[in-house]
Structures are given as structure tokens and as C-alpha cells.
Amino acid sequence: MSRYFSWIRRAVRFDPGFRLLRESAVTTAAMLAAYGSALLIEHFADLRVDVVVQAVVLAATAARVQLAADRYDRLLGLAVLPAAAAGAAEIGRLMTLHPNLADALFTLGTALAIWVRRFGPRAARAGGLLVLPLVALLVMPPDGGPVPGHDHTLWVALIAVVSGAWVALFQAAAVRTGLVPAPVPTPAAPAAEATAAPEARRRPGVHTRMALQMAGAVGGAFVAGRAVWPDHWAWVVLTAFIVCSGARGRGDVLFKGLQRAVGAAAGTVVATAVAGSFGPHEDAAVVLIFAVLALATWLRELSYAYWAGCVTAVLSLLYGWFGQSSDDLLRTRLAAIGLGAAVGIAASWLILPLRTRDVLRRRTADALAALTELLGAPGGDRPALLRGRARFAYGAAQLELLARPLRAERRTLGLARQLPGGAPSTNPYRADVVDAVAACEAPLGVLVDGAVADPALWSDPRVARLNRAVAANSAAVRRAIGRRPGPAYQGVRARIPRQPGAAPAGPPEQLRMLAALLAVDDALGTMAAVFGDPPQAEAEDVEEAGIS
Numbered sequence: 001m002s003r004y005f006s007w008i009r010r011a012v013r014f015d016p017g018f019r020l021l022r023e024s025a026v027t028t029a030a031m032l033a034a035y036g037s038a039l040l041i042e043h044f045a046d047l048r049v050d051v052v053v054q055a056v057v058l059a060a061t062a063a064r065v066q067l068a069a070d071r072y073d074r075l076l077g078l079a080v081l082p083a084a085a086a087g088a089a090e091i092g093r094l095m096t097l098h099p100n101l102a103d104a105l106f107t108l109g110t111a112l113a114i115w116v117r118r119f120g121p122r123a124a125r126a127g128g129l130l131v132l133p134l135v136a137l138l139v140m141p142p143d144g145g146p147v148p149g150h151d152h153t154l155w156v157a158l159i160a161v162v163s164g165a166w167v168a169l170f171q172a173a174a175v176r177t178g179l180v181p182a183p184v185p186t187p188a189a190p191a192a193e194a195t196a197a198p199e200a201r202r203r204p205g206v207h208t209r210m211a212l213q214m215a216g217a218v219g220g221a222f223v224a225g226r227a228v229w230p231d232h233w234a235w236v237v238l239t240a241f242i243v244c245s246g247a248r249g250r251g252d253v254l255f256k257g258l259q260r261a262v263g264a265a266a267g268t269v270v271a272t273a274v275a276g277s278f279g280p281h282e283d284a285a286v287v288l289i290f291a292v293l294a295l296a297t298w299l300r301e302l303s304y305a306y307w308a309g310c311v312t313a314v315l316s317l318l319y320g321w322f323g324q325s326s327d328d329l330l331r332t333r334l335a336a337i338g339l340g341a342a343v344g345i346a347a348s349w350l351i352l353p354l355r356t357r358d359v360l361r362r363r364t365a366d367a368l369a370a371l372t373e374l375l376g377a378p379g380g381d382r383p384a385l386l387r388g389r390a391r392f393a394y395g396a397a398q399l400e401l402l403a404r405p406l407r408a409e410r411r412t413l414g415l416a417r418q419l420p421g422g423a424p425s426t427n428p429y430r431a432d433v434v435d436a437v438a439a440c441e442a443p444l445g446v447l448v449d450g451a452v453a454d455p456a457l458w459s460d461p462r463v464a465r466l467n468r469a470v471a472a473n474s475a476a477v478r479r480a481i482g483r484r485p486g487p488a489y490q491g492v493r494a495r496i497p498r499q500p501g502a503a504p505a506g507p508p509e510q511l512r513m514l515a516a517l518l519a520v521d522d523a524l525g526t527m528a529a530v531f532g533d534p535p536q537a538e539a540e541d542v543e544e545a546g547i548s
Contacts, residue, residue: 015298020298022180023067023174024294024295024297026170026179027059027063027064027167028290028297029170030059030063031056031060031063031290031293033166034055034056034162034163034166034167035052035290037163037166047155050140053318054139054156054160055159056293057132057135057136057139058085058132058136058163059166059167062132062164063167063171063297064300065125065128065129066125066168066171068125068183069125069183070183071172072122073122076125076126077168078168080126081160082157083157084129084132084133084134084160085133086156086157088109088134088136089133089156091105091106091137093153095137096147103226106218106237107215109134110131110214110215110218111215113128113130113131114127114214114245115127115207117207117210118207133156138234138241139318204352210247212351213351213353214241214347216350217243217244217344217347220240220346221236221339221340221344224343225340228339229336232336235333236343237340238340240340242264243261243341243344244347247348247354248359249359250355250356252402253345253349255408256405257341259305261337262305263306263308264308264312266305267311267313267316269334271313271316272316274288274313274317278320278321280322281323285317288317289317289318293310295310296310296311357430360430360433363395363398363399364481365481367392367398368481370395371388372474373391374392374448376471379451379456379458382452389448395437396440396441399437406429407434409430410429410430410432413429432527433526433527433530439519439523440520444516446512446515446516447513447516457513460513466492466514469492469521470492470520470521476488476490477489477524477527480532480533480534483535485536487534488534489524489533491525493522
């Protein structure tokens, strides 16, 4: 019994309030509805069973893409998804008739889905939907049957509409009933403080580089997969796509690539052993497939390894359901997973790579820009305060996406320093920046709530003086990130005159505001320790500015 409660406690820590579990339940309900609808359509229209598999895949993946979508995004999704599904169906036909052309179109489609993200959050969600039917093509086992006609494409588009509609319906109902929180709109990014350097402007943008990396990964996986395993090339392509998708720097893609490869290999081994217990077209295997998919959607945020393991386990069970022996394919599948992971990692590292430190600097600077805007807002301007807090929260969330590889680096380097002969170092870790930015959210909430409730607090002399000092330190850290000359960070806590052992005096509301500002400044000190001091201005620059 104690073990059971221990598992419950760990689950609560991983998923406070079981929000992710509730979202997983909504996704599972949409998948089951799409599955039942596709079965009816497949039966009455005498279609191939692959439309049923595609319906489930589209519902499972579209639910994640549309999780933060508003009503306009959902309507856009109902238009994009069937068009993308029709295009993917035509590419599927070409894979038998003209494989080289089909491979090129598939590669172009995956790259385009990433490139369109440069046009904003709505385009990013449309790009996410655009690639889903292409991924569904890689899931189906080869059946060796006749090539479907163009009428099959129309049925596939209808299946996509049905799957997307079920996802939209269940998610809207879950938000309306309070089962899952309403999506938070993405705040507009604060204006850039300075124009980019000429060499930075000449470089391709982040999304262009990621699109080229994806094209290299998928294209290379097609070449390698068809050359080594002509009948099972899809496993190489699927793994390369999964490893390369969403790469946020070389460290991130290496970390996720290894996690996904290990998870996929483990899931394949376990599912191979389980799949032997079921015969072809056995209903119990279908029940197990849905159970594993539900588990995958819940555990995805805990680790990519769980997601990859569950998804590849589903693929193994699916192949067994179609009557293909899992035991005979185990070694081939494991080798294909390893090759696909290597291709995906190599493409992200070699094709216009995104350095993790550059991504960390950019996203930290964006979060601090929102912090500076918040600290400079007038106390009585409630919309400006709330907008600044929302922008900072968004910047912190974007920075948190880099946290896993950086925290793994911190654990590894910390262990190395503890080993005999390990080189001691006083330098902080890059993961400390992520933690420091996250530590600012609670005190900023205190500041905003206090200023909204009593605008006079924001203009209180002690609060205003400390606010200006913290804003100056925020600007100093931003200068250090951008390597721009200027004053360095100077902690304000040490500059506050106070008698030893004396308690701070003042109204409780004022003391809370001061404590929140000090907490933010302490976090800025952690960031300053990681990024260092900004460069000193040259003497002639100081004279020209009239400072000397």
C-alpha cells in the first residue's frame, strides 16, 4: 500500500492537479470517436483499413497541435487538415508509382511545415497540422496491395475532417466544462531594442535553418532507408523526423535524439514480446494500442523517452495486428531506429546548426526585455502591467523548453566535479539561468497584484527607488548577453542600509513589494554570474558621450 501511495505522490509532483492526465483523457476520447467514425465509413464505403489507422493518428497528433488553439485556429485547422491529408494521400500513391518524386515531395512538405512558423503562432499551428498526414503515411505497414485511385484521396480528406472535428469538439467541451484550462493567447513580442548586426542579418533565420535541417534529415533518411531496408525504409524516416523535429539547438537535439532512440528501442523490445500473445486482427490488441497511446499522451511532458517508447510499442502492436511477425522484424526495427536517430542528429549538427548557447542568450534576452517593460510600466496602467507579466511568463515558458538538456549538463558536470580528480570550478551552470528566470515569476506576480490593487504603492519612494535599481540591473544583464558596453550588474541587496539584526520597517504591503523586487534582483545576479559583465566602453566613447 505504501508503494501505491508513493507512486501517487510522484505522479502529483509530475502532474500537479492532473492537468496533463485530464488533457490525455480528452485526447483519448477524441481518438476513440475518430476510430468509431472511421470504422463506419470504411465499412459502408468499402475502403481499405488504412483510413482507420490514419483517423486515429490524426486525432492523436492534431489534439496536441490544437491544444492551445482558439476558435479561429480550430476553424483554420478544419480547412488545413483535409487539404494536407489529400496531398499526403497523393504522395502515398506516388511512393509506389514514382518513389523518387514522392520522397522529394514528402521531404519538401516536412520542411515547409517548419518554415511557415516564421509567420507567427497561427502559421506555426497550421504548419503543425500540415505535417500530420505525412507522418501518418509512415505508420501504416506495407500491404503490397493495388495502388488506390484518386477517389481514395477524397475519402482520406473526409476522414481528416471527421478526426479534426472530433478533436475540436472534445477540446471545446473540455474547456467549456472546466475539465482543462482555457488556452492562453500568445502575447505579442516586445519590440527589439536594437537592430541585428550586419553579419546576423545575412544569416538565414532560425526557422529557415530548422527547415533546411529537417529537409536534410528526412531526405538523408529516405536515401539510407531505401538503400539498406527497401521494405522497411519508413522506420528510418520516421525516427529521423521525430529526432529532428522541434530542435532548439545542438544540445537539445542530441539530448532528445538519444532519449527518443533509447525509448523507441525499449518500446520495440517490450511490444515485440507482448505482441506475440495476440493473433492477427485480434480485438484485444486494439484495446492495448489505445491504452498505450493514452499513456503516451500523458507521459510525453515527463520525458521524450516515454513518448518514443510508447509510440514505437504501438507500431509494433499494429504490425502484429496486420499479421507481420514482430520477432522477425525486431533486429531490423532496432537497427533502423539507430540509423534514423543518427541521421537526424547529424543533420541538426551539420546543416546551419543552432548553438544552444545562442538560443539561451536570445530567449533570456527576450524574457528580460519583457521584465524591463514591466518594471517601467506606470503603476496605474493596469493593462501595461498585465501585458508585461504575460510577456515575461511567455518568455520564461520558451526558455523552459531548453531546460532538459541544460539540466542534464548540470547533473553531468556536477557529478564530474565530485569524482576524485574532478576539476573544481566556481562557474555557475547554464541551467541556472533557466531556473533564475522561472524564479522571477512569483515575485513579479506579487508586484503586479500589489500595483493593480493599490497604484500608490508603485510610486512609493522606497519601492520606486528599488524598482529603478532592479531595472538598471536587468538592462546590465541584457547588455552582457548582447556584449554591449555599459555598467555591470551591481546587487541592490548589499546597498540597502540596515542595522545588523534589525527587522525592516514599513507597511506590510510595501515590505512585500520590496521583498519581491529583491527576489527578482537576486535572480538577475544569478544570470549575471553566468553571462559575465558587459564589456567596458572605450575611453574615446566615454568622452564623446560627455561622461568623463
